[in-house]
Amino acid sequence: MPARNKLKAVLVGVGPGASTLVTPEAREIISRAEIILGWDMDLLPVRDCVAGKKVFLQDVRNYVQATRAAVREAKRTRKLLAVPRVGDPCLSSGLKGLMRALVGFEVQIHPGISSVQLAAAYACINLDESAIISFHDLGDPEEKKRYMLDCFRKGRHVITLASPDLRPGPMAKWLIQQGAPADTDALVGSALSLPEQTIVRTQLFRLVGREFPWLSVTVVINPGAPSLDQDHRLWCQWHNRNNPKQARRRR
Ligand SMILES: C[S@@+](CC[C@H](N)C(=O)[O-])C[C@H]1O[C@@H](n2cnc3c(N)ncnc32)[C@H](O)[C@@H]1O
Incomplete structure (x- = not known):
């Protein structure tokens, strides 16, 4: 057979x-x-x-x-x-x-x-310093909001996928109400890569009350994420630890 x-x-x-x-x-x-x-x-x-x-x-x-x-x-x-x-x-x-x-x-x-990669590229941020939260998926939106806030407080950028129920405006309002600085930089990419694409670079408070389509990704850029200087310092520490001879010669 x-x-x-x-x-x-x-x-x-x-x-x-x-x-x-x-x-x-x-x-x-x-x-x-x-x-x-x-x-x-x-x-x-x-x-x-x-x-x-x-x-x-x-x-x-x-x-x-x-x-x-x-x-x-x-x-x-x-x-x-x-x-x-x-x-x-x-x-x-x-x-x-x-x-x-x-x-x-x-x-x-x-x-x-992913739309998330595209949004991170437009925002010029590292994905590995970010938390990705989808409000599009099933799951408790309130719990997701709390997780988002927790990640932001821990110094992470926050990248959120909007849903018909939670769009960038109400999300920004909620973050500010919970104590996120209103002048935090933010980017919203809508209809990314499509002819109707829009990229809005602004601050968190300017998103409040503004309409965005559900086909949007928001990046909240955390000023607490490692800066270029910190990155360089960490790289030097790592390099010196792994190349002790070179590090001694440089001193
Ligand atoms: C069902 S999820 C799918 C996510 C998809 N798997 C990805 O990797 O981008 C749909 C959500 O993804 C985001 N999304 C997908 N494509 C997008 C695009 N071209 N522009 C902006 N956001 C997009 C929006 O937040 C939308 O609500």
Whole structure:
């Protein structure tokens, strides 16, 4: 009896929206797949590769049913299922739910450029000095707000993914009410990489009362994060510890 094909699925990051930010490999995987599961926004940057395939389109009302239907189809036909996700699939993209739905599949994740990376680049900050908080995902928004404040108080930059329920304006207002300095620098990137992109560089208090689309990432730039001088000092300490001979010669 011929061996049956393994069940295979690939979660593919397609970048923040522009087709130019889709990696050639992501495009290749999606072109190879025969079954596609995604939201309208996930398919936008790869529309050209999706044409002619069996597409299970997700929306707010049917996303669970659409997932089940795509999984059933992949099991029945044993064809490759691709799940394009805007940005990176490991960031606020329902990864755990997908992994649960894909039990029995060999699952691969192909990373993509996240909106968070783009926003950090515009804000000129280190991601490893930042806390990333998604208000888009499930979970208790109040607890997330407290975590955000805690990270800010500990000297981290804060990068938040907006949601229809918590946009940059109310978030800034809440942070100020909790004692964050009103003149803290902030950046809001909306519709990043898309033709309607806007970048607002301002201060926290100027975000209050201002309207932003939910497709926005906010960076609150923490003045307490290590400065260039501190970075240099730390680098010298590390270097001297690891190269004691050179350090002695320099003294
Ligand atoms: C469901 S999450 C997906 C995040 C995505 N996986 C990523 O890596 O960027 C949707 C949220 O991501 C952010 N987002 C995604 N694409 C964006 C873009 N092009 N411009 C600004 N924000 C974006 C917004 O905060 C939006 O509410």
